[in-house]
Amino acid sequence: MSQDQQTEHVRREVTATFQDLGAALEDCLLETVLIRNGYYCGRRFYCDGFHAVWFVEEQQIKYFNEEGQLVRKSPASFARPALQRQAG
Secondary structure, three states: OOHHHHHHHHHHHHHHHHHHHOOOHHHOOEEEEEEEOOEEEEEEEEEOOEEEEEEOOOOEEEEEOOOOOEEEEEEOOOOOOOOOOEOO
């Protein structure tokens, strides 16, 4: 699976999970790229007070409620270990 396909798969999963958690999807989906030490490491998604973080290296998505409390973790089993790319 290419990085673009992985990202699109994660977007769909995050949107479905936000809906399961009760988020109003009209206000979705804001997304930011996460960089650590100059390397791509994941993405953060926001929707109606909820947010999720996709940790590429850990192959995991963590979901947080409006108070910042962890409410769900999902293994990103669809993802193979991603090659790190230096951000430029």
